[in-house]
Amino acid sequence: MPNYDQLTEGAQPCVLVVDDMPQSLHFVTAALEEAGMTVLIARDGFAALDLLKKVVPNIIIMDGLMPGLDGFEVTRRLRADPTFTHVPVIFMTGLTETEHVVQGLKAGGVDYIRKPVDVNELVARVRVHLHNARTGQAVTQALDFGHRPTIGVDNQGILLWHTPQSAVVLTSAFPGWAINQPLPEPLRAVIINLLEQHSLTMRQTIEVAGGVIECVLMGTMDDSINAVSLLLKRPGDEERLLETRLGLTVREAQVLLWISKGKSNRDVSIILNISPRTVNKHLEQIFVKLGIENRTSAAAIAMATMNK
Numbered sequence: 001m002p003n004y005d006q007l008t009e010g011a012q013p014c015v016l017v018v019d020d021m022p023q024s025l026h027f028v029t030a031a032l033e034e035a036g037m038t039v040l041i042a043r044d045g046f047a048a049l050d051l052l053k054k055v056v057p058n059i060i061i062m063d064g065l066m067p068g069l070d071g072f073e074v075t076r077r078l079r080a081d082p083t084f085t086h087v088p089v090i091f092m093t094g095l096t097e098t099e100h101v102v103q104g105l106k107a108g109g110v111d112y113i114r115k116p117v118d119v120n121e122l123v124a125r126v127r128v129h130l131h132n133a134r135t136g137q138a139v140t141q142a143l144d145f146g147h148r149p150t151i152g153v154d155n156q157g158i159l160l161w162h163t164p165q166s167a168v169v170l171t172s173a174f175p176g177w178a179i180n181q182p183l184p185e186p187l188r189a190v191i192i193n194l195l196e197q198h199s200l201t202m203r204q205t206i207e208v209a210g211g212v213i214e215c216v217l218m219g220t221m222d223d224s225i226n227a228v229s230l231l232l233k234r235p236g237d238e239e240r241l242l243e244t245r246l247g248l249t250v251r252e253a254q255v256l257l258w259i260s261k262g263k264s265n266r267d268v269s270i271i272l273n274i275s276p277r278t279v280n281k282h283l284e285q286i287f288v289k290l291g292i293e294n295r296t297s298a299a300a301i302a303m304a305t306m307n308k
Contacts, residue, residue: 012036012037012038013037013038013058013059013130014037014038014039014040014055014057014058014059015032015037015038015039015040015057015058015059015060015061015126016039016040016041016042016048016051016052016057016059016060016061017029017032017039017040017041017042017060017061018041018042018043018044018045018047018048018060018061018062018063018066018071018074019041019043019061019063019066019092020043020044020063020066020067021063022043024063024092024115024117025041025043027117027119028061028092028117028122029041031119031122031123032122032123032126035123035126035127037126040055040057044066044067044068044069045066045068045069045070045071045073045074046068046069048060048062048074049069049074049077052078052084056083056084056087057087058087058130058133058134059087059088059089059090059126059129059130059133060078060087060088060089060090061089061090061092061113061122061126062074062075062089062090062091062092062109063091063092063093064091064092064093064100064103064104065093071091071093071104071107072103072104072107073107075089075091075104075107075108075109076107076108078108079107079108086133087133088110088111088129088130088132088133089107089108089109089110090109090110090111090112090113090125090126090129091104091109091111091112091113092113092114092115092117092122093112093114093115094114094115110129111125111129113125148163148165148166148218148229149163149165149166149168149169149229149230149231149232150162150163150165150166150218150227150228150229150230151163151166151183151227151228151230152221152225152226152227152228153183153191153195153225153226153228154224154225154226155192155195155224155226156192157183157188157189157191157192157195158182158183159182159183160225161225162179166230167179169213169230169231169232170183170184170187170230172232173208173209173210173211173213173232174187174208174209175209186206187206187213187215190204190205190206190215191215191228194215194217194228195217195226198217202216202217203215203216203217208232210234210235211232211233211234211235211237212232212233213230213231213232213233214230214231214233215228215229215230215231216228216229216231238257238306239253239254239257240253241305241306242256242257242302242305242306245305246289246290246301246302246305247289248286248289249285251272251274251282252282252285252286252289254272255268255272255279255282255283255286256286256298256299256302257302258271258272259283259295259298259299259302260298260299260302260303260306262299265279265280265283283295283298286298
């Protein structure tokens with residue numbers, strides 16, 4: 001499901017207003033549009049849920065009491081859906097009892113505005129929660145990459161942030177590189193080329209001391225920062241990975257690696273300087289250890305293991 005920002009030009013935020021009162025809808029919509037926002041409207045809870053199947057707004061202004069499906073229940077459903085957990089919901093209602101304020105916050109609302117609405121207050125609160133949501137989402141995305149050797153760069157390949165694992169990769173591959181320095185120029189050039197060619201390829205490699213770095217474009221974050229994973233591969237790394245994670249012997253790991261690269265048993269026997277019969281015996285043991293019956297499944301498991 002796309003974010004509405006991806007469907008329109010520019011960075012104009014999208015606000016969904018859910019209210020069953022036409023006068024209120026008109027008043028709020030006019031204020032938000034004048035503040036430079038794109039406004040979608042829904043006149044009841046069911047209409048809101050139908051609309052949200054097509055688009056994810058940046059923020060929702062929700063009336064609490066509506067016929068059919070009220071705003072509290074709509075918000076509870078949204079909070080149970082991972083697609084909408086990052087979208088802030090501001091309740092807007094004429095209810096004044098404290099219990100309704102509490103009900104709205106418990107349902108998952110981040111704020112509560114009472115009718116009649118003060119336009120300046122409404123726009124100010126929307127802007128604050130938009131900023132907080134975008135900041136929080138950017139941090140979440142960065143943390144998601146935290147266990148990987150990942151860097152964040154702009155479109156010119158300028159290093160903006162890096163995870164601890166990526167610092168290990170960079171200092172290992174480029175002796176003399178320090179954490180507070182720009183990316184090494186050869187790596188920066190590869191990354192720029194990767195960004196320019198992303199419609200054709202999502203990965204490129206660069207040779208470094210003792211191996212290669214595979215640069216994989218993970219995606220572009222909401223703040224237009226490109227997340228690039230740096231996978232340092234040295235001779236023997238893949239065999240050791242298969243050996244450790246799958247409980248194989250050294251030779252079994254070597255056989256499985258070449259099988260995963262599409263080599264026939266005869267090819268493997270030549271590469272490893274062993275007989276084809278020995279390759280078959282190793283494959284039989286690999287099948288038993290992995291609980292599979294054919295080389296296709298073995299190759300698939302090997303690829304999944306090496307790409308974790």
